[in-house]
Structure formats: structure tokens, C-alpha cells
Amino acid sequence: MRFECHVDSNPLTGLLFCTDHQAGGELVISNDPTAAGIAEVERDCSVIRPHAGHLVFFDARRHPHYARPLVAESDVRVLADMNFYTESSPESTRPPELNRHLYGDK
Numbered sequence: 001m002r003f004e005c006h007v008d009s010n011p012l013t014g015l016l017f018c019t020d021h022q023a024g025g026e027l028v029i030s031n032d033p034t035a036a037g038i039a040e041v042e043r044d045c046s047v048i049r050p051h052a053g054h055l056v057f058f059d060a061r062r063h064p065h066y067a068r069p070l071v072a073e074s075d076v077r078v079l080a081d082m083n084f085y086t087e088s089s090p091e092s093t094r095p096p097e098l099n100r101h102l103y104g105d106k
């Protein structure tokens with residue numbers, strides 16, 4: 001599963017982990033809003049191990065984040081990603097190229 005290093009365009013992100021993983025698949029969130037790339041994120045970060053039923057909310061506009069690769073090729077990580085927009089940060093601010101990149105929208 002691709003979950004590259006990025007910041008979100010929405011003000012509130014919720015992640016519900018649906019599978020457990022002892023190693024690999026960790027959500028890595030930078031404590032430094034200026035971190036660019038995985039190496040800088042890893043220097044000062046919070047690491048959340050995937051645990052089924054764990055629900056996390058955060059403002060992902062200010063915290064670059066990514067998921068570490070799974071350990072085994074046969075591993076499957078399942079999570080529900082919820083992107084919330086608000087009246088002051090409406091969905092119309094979502095960059096159109098984001099859906100093309102993520103979902104192949106035309």
C-alpha cells in the first residue's frame with residue numbers, strides 16, 4: 001500500500017486502524033512542521049503502531065506523515081482514512097491534482 005510522505009489539505013484527519021502489526025506499517029508523524037521527506041520526519045517524530053480499533057485524529061496539514069513499509073510481502077494493512085473539511089477550510093480547497101494522483105481521477 002502506498003502511503004508516501006505528505007501533508008494533508010484538510011484540517012482534520014481521522015485514521016481507524018483495522019489490522020494489527022507487530023512491526024512495519026507504523027504511522028510516522030513529524031513533530032516538526034518543516035520536515036521535508038522521510039529522513040527529516042524520522043529525526044523528530046511520533047510513531048503509532050497499527051493496532052485494530054485504534055482511532056487517531058490529528059491536524060495533518062501541519063505534520064508531515066507517512067507509513068513505514070510492511071515487513072512481509074503477504075501482510076495487508078487495513079485502515080479507514082477520514083478526511084474532514086470545515087466551513088473555514090472547505091473541500092473546494094482540496095487540490096484537484098490530488099485525486100488524480102491518488103485515485104487516477106480524470
Ligand SMILES: [Fe+2]
Pocket residue numbers: 006007008013060065
Ligand atoms: Fe495524510
